[in-house]
Amino acid sequence: MAALDWTRRTFLRLSSLTGGWIAAGGLFAPPVSGEPAPPPADAETVAVTLRVNGTARPLTLDPRTSLLDALREHLGLTGTKKGCDMGACGACTVHLDGRRVVSCLTLAAMADGRAITTIEGLAQGGRLHPMQAAFVAHDGMQCGYCTPGQIMSAVALVREGRATSEAAIREFMSGNICRCGAYPNIVDAITSVAPLSGSSEAR
Amino acid sequence: MHPFAYRRAQDADAASALAGAAGSDVIAGGTDLLQLMKDDVRRPNRLIDITGLPWTRIESGPAGLRLGALARMSDVADASAVRDNYPVISEALLASASPQVRNMATIGGNLMQRTRCVYFRDVATACNKRAPGSGCSALDGENRLHAVLGGSADCVATHASDLAVALVALDAMVLLRGASGERRVPLDAFHLLPGDTPERETVLQPGELIVAVEVPAAPHARRSHYLKIRDRASFEFALASAAVALEVEGGVIRQSRIALGGVATKPWRARAAEALLAGRPPVPATFVAAADEALAGARPLQQNGFKIELAKRTVVRALHTAAQGA
Numbered sequence: 001m002a003a004l005d006w007t008r009r010t011f012l013r014l015s016s017l018t019g020g021w022i023a024a025g026g027l028f029a030p031p032v033s034g035e036p037a038p039p040p041a042d043a044e045t046v047a048v049t050l051r052v053n054g055t056a057r058p059l060t061l062d063p064r065t066s067l068l069d070a071l072r073e074h075l076g077l078t079g080t081k082k083g084c085d086m087g088a089c090g091a092c093t094v095h096l097d098g099r100r101v102v103s104c105l106t107l108a109a110m111a112d113g114r115a116i117t118t119i120e121g122l123a124q125g126g127r128l129h130p131m132q133a134a135f136v137a138h139d140g141m142q143c144g145y146c147t148p149g150q151i152m153s154a155v156a157l158v159r160e161g162r163a164t165s166e167a168a169i170r171e172f173m174s175g176n177i178c179r180c181g182a183y184p185n186i187v188d189a190i191t192s193v194a195p196l197s198g199s200s201e202a203r
Numbered sequence: 204m205h206p207f208a209y210r211r212a213q214d215a216d217a218a219s220a221l222a223g224a225a226g227s228d229v230i231a232g233g234t235d236l237l238q239l240m241k242d243d244v245r246r247p248n249r250l251i252d253i254t255g256l257p258w259t260r261i262e263s264g265p266a267g268l269r270l271g272a273l274a275r276m277s278d279v280a281d282a283s284a285v286r287d288n289y290p291v292i293s294e295a296l297l298a299s300a301s302p303q304v305r306n307m308a309t310i311g312g313n314l315m316q317r318t319r320c321v322y323f324r325d326v327a328t329a330c331n332k333r334a335p336g337s338g339c340s341a342l343d344g345e346n347r348l349h350a351v352l353g354g355s356a357d358c359v360a361t362h363a364s365d366l367a368v369a370l371v372a373l374d375a376m377v378l379l380r381g382a383s384g385e386r387r388v389p390l391d392a393f394h395l396l397p398g399d400t401p402e403r404e405t406v407l408q409p410g411e412l413i414v415a416v417e418v419p420a421a422p423h424a425r426r427s428h429y430l431k432i433r434d435r436a437s438f439e440f441a442l443a444s445a446a447v448a449l450e451v452e453g454g455v456i457r458q459s460r461i462a463l464g465g466v467a468t469k470p471w472r473a474r475a476a477e478a479l480l481a482g483r484p485p486v487p488a489t490f491v492a493a494a495d496e497a498l499a500g501a502r503p504l505q506q507n508g509f510k511i512e513l514a515k516r517t518v519v520r521a522l523h524t525a526a527q528g529a
Binding site for chain 1 (some may be wrong): 204207208209210230233234237238241250252254295300301302303304306307438476517
């Protein structure tokens with residue numbers, strides 16, 4: 001059935017064509033269409049190799065390119081979302097050398113050669129990462145736009161050993177804003193993956 | 204964003220030479236600078252990446268603590284030597300920004316961050332700090348978040364760092380390196396009052412870089428605490444904050460340190476309040492007297508008068524918590 005083959009992006013493109021799927025005060029960047037414009041011929045460029053989800057991806061970029069834009073616009077990895085583009089919302093959270101960072105305030109040039117994990121790299125062999133499965137099971141989302149960033153942050157939080165209490169989870173998830181307010185279910189999802197008493201297991 | 208050339212500094216000398224050239228900005232964690240560049244507040248022609256320099260170590264010994272300028276905020280906050288012997292530093296760091304930003308931002312960069320004054324960050328408005336001589340929009344504008352201490356007729360923007368407040372309370376020194384060698388500056392003298400030159404924020408000379416921050420060991424540092432009051436519970440800048448440290452012996456305060464954040468134009472050491480505590484018992488009445496002294500010179504603007512009482516109560520509660528501690 002063709003409808004089942006639709007990707008989320010196809011849906012978003014169609015939705016945007018049919019008008020105003022999200023006009024929330026400029027909070028969200030519009031869906032990407034087509035290839036990014038190449039930098040002007042006289043601009044300086046930098047050659048970088050981004051190691052994304054285990055694959056080396058050489059790119060020639062305008063030095064101004066953020067890691068977020070490199071992932072989305074140049075590599076087509078649109079799972080990482082652009083929310084505020086100023087480090088305040090966490091929608092663009094990825095792991096850089098195993099640590100969670102906001103990719104909107106990371107220059108792609110400064111991520112050269114470093115290991116990058118995005119939401120696309122969490123599932124292994126077609127099986128969801130336990131945190132992804134927990135977000136599904138606990139309904140840890142409504143519109144879903146912040147969800148990739150929430151999940152990348154949650155995976156890191158557990159690895160950091162910060163899933164010690166609900167209060168700690170809330171504090172150490174404070175870099176990820178959910179405009180829909182799915183916070184209770186997000187906390188439940190994280191708690192289910194990292195039982196509060198099992199901090200050693202949580203690591 | 205203004206176009207720039209990107210350069211990686213291979214060593215400290217190269218970094219100084221590149222950073223000293225007109226139009227250069229230095230980048231490490233980038234969490235503040237990239238915001239400023241996206242907003243056109245900073246428009247460097249050349250960006251010098253210093254993250255390859257070997258200034259990331261966190262070292263602790265009998266003489267004190269040494270934090271490399273390129274150590275990440277999260278690594279310093281989690282270091283056991285910091286948590287155990289200088290809790291005010293760890294607490295100030297964990298009260299700063301978000302976990303993601305703390306994984307990126309560096310100690311040196313934290314000291315160099317620019318004010319969150321909305322007019323400074325909006326190039327469509329007048330701001331003496333961003334565009335000297337253009338005027339201060341905050342004096343008669345939205346000034347609820349601005350300073351009640353250390354302001355001038357030209358600028359009332361607060362210094363935004365939590366870490367710097369903790370460090371200035373503990374008499375930290377900043378190690379600087381430039382073309383003419385190294386020098387040490389007390390952190391309290393590193394940041395400048397705005398006066399009539401608010402665009403000058405530190406004593407850093409062109410090409411000079413922060414190499415490390417040094418914190419002397421002291422008994423009071425072990426009994427130290429950071430309390431930050433904000434408009435929301437987490438991931439927010441301070442309305443008022445207090446870094447305090449106490450050494451109590453025989454029922455009286457031998458040594459104390461008090462510094463304020465969120466209310467002043469630079470990390471604000473309250474030495475007169477410290478002097479008032481010496482030799483007195485660690486009880487609420489003493490703490491209230493110290494808090495009154497700390498805010499004695501405060502001058503409110505139209506919207507931020509609440510900060511004076513808020514800062515006093517922040518000092519009292521921080522001292523009370525420190526006195527209860529081990």
